[in-house]
Amino acid sequence: MRSEQTSLAGRILSQFGLSARLLLLTVLFVMIAEVLIYVPSVANFRLTWLNDRLAAAQIAAMVLDAAPEESLPEDLEVRLLQGVGARAIALRGGGRRSLLAAGDVPPEVGKTVDLRDAQWLILVQDAFDVLLNPADKPIRVIGAGMGVDFVEMILDQRPLRHAMIEFSRNILFLSLFISIITAGLVYLTLQWVIVRPVRRLTGNIAEFSSNPEDASRVIRPTDRVDEIGLAEQALARMETTLADELRQKRRLAQLGLAVSKINHELRNMLTTAQLLTDRLDNVSDDSVQRIAPRLVSTLDRAIAFCETTLAYGRATEPLPQRRLIPLAPMIDELSNLTDLAPEVGIAFQADVPDDLMIDADPDQLSRVLVNVVRNAVQALSQTGSPHGQPCIDISAHREGSDVVILIKDNGPGIPERAKANLFTPFQGSAQKGGTGLGLPIAAELVQLHGGTIVLDEGHGKTCFKITIPDRLAAAEAN
Numbered sequence: 001m002r003s004e005q006t007s008l009a010g011r012i013l014s015q016f017g018l019s020a021r022l023l024l025l026t027v028l029f030v031m032i033a034e035v036l037i038y039v040p041s042v043a044n045f046r047l048t049w050l051n052d053r054l055a056a057a058q059i060a061a062m063v064l065d066a067a068p069e070e071s072l073p074e075d076l077e078v079r080l081l082q083g084v085g086a087r088a089i090a091l092r093g094g095g096r097r098s099l100l101a102a103g104d105v106p107p108e109v110g111k112t113v114d115l116r117d118a119q120w121l122i123l124v125q126d127a128f129d130v131l132l133n134p135a136d137k138p139i140r141v142i143g144a145g146m147g148v149d150f151v152e153m154i155l156d157q158r159p160l161r162h163a164m165i166e167f168s169r170n171i172l173f174l175s176l177f178i179s180i181i182t183a184g185l186v187y188l189t190l191q192w193v194i195v196r197p198v199r200r201l202t203g204n205i206a207e208f209s210s211n212p213e214d215a216s217r218v219i220r221p222t223d224r225v226d227e228i229g230l231a232e233q234a235l236a237r238m239e240t241t242l243a244d245e246l247r248q249k250r251r252l253a254q255l256g257l258a259v260s261k262i263n264h265e266l267r268n269m270l271t272t273a274q275l276l277t278d279r280l281d282n283v284s285d286d287s288v289q290r291i292a293p294r295l296v297s298t299l300d301r302a303i304a305f306c307e308t309t310l311a312y313g314r315a316t317e318p319l320p321q322r323r324l325i326p327l328a329p330m331i332d333e334l335s336n337l338t339d340l341a342p343e344v345g346i347a348f349q350a351d352v353p354d355d356l357m358i359d360a361d362p363d364q365l366s367r368v369l370v371n372v373v374r375n376a377v378q379a380l381s382q383t384g385s386p387h388g389q390p391c392i393d394i395s396a397h398r399e400g401s402d403v404v405i406l407i408k409d410n411g412p413g414i415p416e417r418a419k420a421n422l423f424t425p426f427q428g429s430a431q432k433g434g435t436g437l438g439l440p441i442a443a444e445l446v447q448l449h450g451g452t453i454v455l456d457e458g459h460g461k462t463c464f465k466i467t468i469p470d471r472l473a474a475a476e477a478n
Contacts, residue, residue: 022190026183034175038168043120043127045167049160050115054143057089057153086153087138109154110135115143116150127164134161197228201235208239213246320361320448322471327403328352330366331394334373341381344390351395358403359470364445368453369407371438372464376409379462385410405466406456413462414455422455 113126134157142152204219211217218239221232331350338346358365373392380390387410396405414422423443439453446453449468456465 027179030179043124086155088154109140110137112140347391368442371442408463
């Protein structure tokens with residue numbers, strides 16, 4: 001039941017805006033503060049009211065003492081008692097006791113209130129007893145007097161209760177007035193300082209989202225230095241970056257569409273040129289024989305670049321169809337890639353245990369290895385090796401649930417400028433004429449397996465470390 005009431009209150013509050021909720025909470029908190037003030041105030045009001053009556057009662061008793069023969073006309077006694085609001089007044093001091101009463105003194109009282117040594121907790125309790133559970137019979141009030149032992153009187157409690165109710169009503173109206181004024185000021189302040197700037201932020205976000213490439217929709221931060229100002233600055237930076245990236249992606253998409261449209265014709269032209277170049281092999285002219293291999297090589301690279309670029313922009317890699325396969329035979333097949341640069345004489349070494357099994361898609365893993373090894377072959381064919389014969393060294397081993405493959409070459413290494421964008425498409429190529437797509441494609445395929453590919457610089461050579469976890473380990477990591 002309590003949880004339902006809490007959820008109902010939450011739903012009711014959610015119907016109001018932030019300003020309205022702050023207004024209601026401010027009124028509530030001010031009223032709680034006024035209640036805390038009211039409790040001791042009403043107890044003090046009752047104490048003051050009774051002390052005033054006791055002081056008036058003592059004056060009336062002193063008039064009685066000053067009268068000759070301690071007697072007053074009955075109508076005068078009645079007026080004195082009515083002025084005090086008491087039925088009877090007794091005064092004791094100097095061993096004497098004086099009594100002022102009109103008619104018979106009530107034989108029984110509903111309650112005796114002694115104000116001489118009353119504590120605040122008792123005063124608060126008595127005050128709420130008067131408001132909530134008033135006595136039907138008159139009450140007896142005893143208090144200290146000036147020059148006497150004590151003053152006591154018997155009075156009706158109803159005038160006291162009416163006075164306390166009137167006091168409580170005034171406190172309530174005053175509290176409501178203060179709450180409304182305070183809440184209104186808080187509302188206006190929050191509306192001006194917080195709510196309006198927040199609405200400006202949310203409005204800008206909605207406007208920007210409708211056309212995020214429009215730079216004119218980026219929010220202009222104000223001169224504020226508080227949290228709202230920091231939020232405006234952060235939002236402006238985010239929108240500017242997002243707009244730039246979206247415009248760049250749109251241009252790349254348009255470029256990819258344009259390239260795909262000319263792909264067919266370009267490939268036909270390159271293929272025709274390649275066929276014509278092949279016929280140059282039959283020409284015996286020395287100049288033709290010297291130029292023809294370079295021309296064939298250039299055309300081959302152009303065709304490969306076109307096909308690779310289109311494949312990267314068009315293809316979405318499928319999820320790997322993984323199974324346990326031996327790794328050694330796949331590594332041995334990579335030795336044929338050294339034939340791409342026969343004039344260099346690249347040595348190929350492999351150190352892979354015959355019983356090492358890897359949980360991977362064989363086609364995708366082969367593409368990963370081919371891309372990395374082909375990059376090494378191209379690097380060695382262009383720059384050679386400063387450490388003797390060019391060599392590619394591949395080793396593999398198991399570490400727990402992971403298979404680690406290390407592909408090293410003894411070339412001059414990767415330039416520092418290329419390391420930052422090594423796995424970024426079109427930007428990470430370190431070889432002249434490279435497409436910059438081999439390593440990004442390899443990284444994407446490795447990530448589909450839940451693994452990693454990094455440049456491991458701890459071996460002093462160009463070394464790529466490929467880690468492929470088993471399916472269970474990859475699933476737990478994801």
